[in-house]
Amino acid sequence: MEVVEKKKLKVATTSLAGCFGCHMSFLDIDERLFDLVELVEFDRSPLTDIKEVGKCDIGIIEGGLCNAENVHVLLEFRRQCKVLIAMGACAVNGGLPAQRNHLPLAEILSEVYLSSPGLGNGMIPNDPELPLPLNQVHPIHEVVKVDVFIPGCPPSGDAIWKVLTDLLSGQGPSLGHGLLHYD
Amino acid sequence: MDAGKLENILRRYDGSTHNLLQILREIQEAEGWISPESVTALEQALAVPRAKIEGVASFYAFLHLKPIGRYRILFSDNITDRMGGNQDLMARLCHLLWIEPGKVSEDGLASVDLTSCTGMCDQGPALLVNGHVVTRLDEARIETIAQLVRDQIPVEEWPAEFFQVEDNVQRRDILLGCEFEPGSALRALHARLDTDGVLASNTRSWREGLPRGLVGPATMLDEVKHANLRGRGGAGFTTGLKWEACRNAPLADGQDRIVVCNADEGEPGTFKDRVLLTSHADMVFEGMTLAAYAVGARRGFLYLRGEYRYLLDHLEGVLARRRRDNLLGHSIIGIPGADFDIKIHVGAGAYVCGEESALIESLEGKRGTPRNRPPFPVTHGYLEQPTIVNNVETFAAAALIALNGGEWYRNIGTSHSAGSKILSVSGDCERPGLYEFPFGVSVAEVLEACGAKDTQAVQVSGPSGFTIAAHEFDRKICFEDIPTAGAFMVFDKSRDMFQVARNFVHFFAHESCGFCTPCRVGTSLLKNLMDKLHNGQGSPYDFKEIEHLNHILQAMSHCGLGHSACNPVLDTIEKFRAAYDARMSHQDFTPAFDLDGALSQARQMTGRDDALAHFGAAHGELQ
């Protein structure tokens, strides 16, 4: 029994500046999730509630990098995971959040907190508990080396399944027509 | 611009859209920029869409659709300028004038920025102020310039020695040593027609393809072919073949053949055409006239790079004298039907316009985008007419050949590289300047002649050429070994060859015309990667990326600019690997931007400076 346990691949997942859409899609692999659980064991993940990521075989990242906290978690994942997967448009190219990138952050902050009524009582929050936003939003491959990408907003359950099973069977992951999409 | 002035300019350029670039350049010179009103006036006068006018104007670095200050100061940014301290000098000037580089001062008085090599490498660092070149910059000159700008003294009244450009000829051979008498080459050729038996019989065999009565032109072609003259602009194409192809190209009704002299001299580190045009202009124009005679052309252009605008009056003067002396115009030296004249077009800051098809586009008043070839200029060049484009030095050599004969010429140099080559020597040596040697001279011999010591490397033929390391100094300057357009930049052992390559990569990114994807994006990606290494964020990952980009640029680019944009990187990686290894600060992939810096705006806006407001231990650093 123990031997079988040991053979299971350890997988951690997280959502950075994402919308959880990709995680929802992940769950969309439906009954295949049971097959998956046969093969893998989940470490830190919104699916498990484990808070600190341990040594893993595969790390799956949803969402891009908006703030210091995102970067912190990403670096932790990169350190702990053998294979790092960027899952979804936001992780792959910054996605919707990155559409702020042509505006200077200072301008955005003062627009949000100083000029628009009803928010932040005329002050930019400076609580040390709050992670500071980055000057620009970055896709994760601009900060760490990413091994595998699953584009899509969100990628379909089938696409995620295909990439994971390709990986588990030791193949280079690929997505053919219909599975590969950026929207 | 007032209507009278504009009308004047338009009249001088026949109100033709083909002269759009020249018209825009004149407006820029007169007004300091090209205002929306000027564009509107041109739109009406020339009946061309304003988007096209703006498209052309914005292509050239020296034309401005926005006000750029009454004093537009551009520091030449070749590696030799950098070695001479141009960055500190520029910072100093910016400081004195309270200007940020690249921006116009708030009062609209001045702007300071960088420009590609201005061709003054033997007397740099240099700058351009409103298009006038200032050489030999030093701290004192910068202080004076700041004062002159602050006092708003017109550039015309600045001290004359600022604008002094020396020839610096250090070694003369057959070309630079020739006491050339205007018209002598034309007359020599003419005199030889009936007497030179060998050539006359040679001509008969291939003359058949030509119209009757062309013994003179055929002889000139034959001399040039017999001389084994090859182009001096870099590629080394056989000049005789090019001329012959043009001569044989069919002409449609109303078409002419065209002779173009390429005086764009944009390859950083090259300045020999500057000297040829300064002190040997008659030889160059005579070579063009002989070429015209050979190919049957009646119109010629000299395409003068914008940086050499200061030579325009002098060159126009030489042309005027040659017209008076019947060396241009109708029935030149009394040969019936030998009609030819030359116009000068001035560029406006675009290295790619040295590429012959881009040059022709520019001559036609368009954006300087290289054409799709075939068809080649020899059949479809300027306004679709058969056109030859040759380098300044090539034409001067052609005059020499007409004067002394092809047989004489072919015996100088090496078997595949006849004649001499003029080298523009700059960098770490005692005597920078021009060195004319017969082809076949070794790198070591040139280094010896110019007084170079402790030489680490020589960049031959500019950024698109070859980085030659010390163990190769016995290699020879000639088409069969190291072909060159003339640049010869010397780097001693104190120089960092990575910085040399990085400067060149910046040059290519700045000069990419943007037409094709691989070069437009690839040169910028390459520049960013070199900057990443420079900034201490390099890892072996980036190294692989550089090699990948090199491959894409070489394989997929549209023109020579993209093809050679990676040459300096490839060469320095191969020969000065240590300079790169020293930049592999990290083992693992590291972001190109500074993570802590990426929190700067948020820190500023929130006033936070606690541990979590920085990347460091609290966030878990990268490694």
Add this chain to the structure above:
Amino acid sequence: MTQTFTLDGQEIPFTPGQTIIQAALAAGVFIPHLCYHPEFKPHGSCKLCTVKVNGRHTASCTFKANTGLQVESNTEELNAERRTLVQMLFVEGNHFCPSCEKSGNCQLQATAYDLGMMSPHFDHFFPDRPVDASHPELLLDFNRCILCSLCVRASRDVDGKSVFALADRGIQSHLIVNAESGQLADTNVSVDDKAVQVCPVGVILRKRQGFVVPIGERTYDELPISGHVHGAVTLTEES
């Protein structure tokens, strides 16, 4: 006797004057391309159509077919190089497909799919390219412009208007419109212009027409772009 050249081992007939890509497409063989359009003079700028002719890289949309040429196109090497070009185009602009009206009908996207592009690979430039919404019926989202110049050629050569032109150079190159204000509303563009139809990506868009075609029925949902060649479509239908 018809003349032929060899493309990936297959004999391709051509008529003199045809380019390699014209002959290939006519024979039902797909070669990726973005700036080539059968109705316009070849431009040769995107370089997606690069093939190897007798071992040398060259753009197949400008290279004339010739008897006996040995042409490679659908090879691992060339497709990898093309993938790099597409990645360059993605990072050069701002391509956020999920919020783009052209998604599913976009040639850049479809070409990237076809080449198996899983990520943009390079660091993004994230350029600042303001949208022009001045026109009542048309929107210009320059964030997605790949500078193919099809609209420039169409407006000049077909519509006789020159509404569009390329400005600046190098990585700063961008599209401008023919009005002193720089705004599309102040040009003589019309929704029926050819220039408005040809954009291969999501720059020139009809307002209020976004996302009208449901996912699954968009141009490249059913068949990949490589299947949209006359001959190839027939083949698929038969099989």
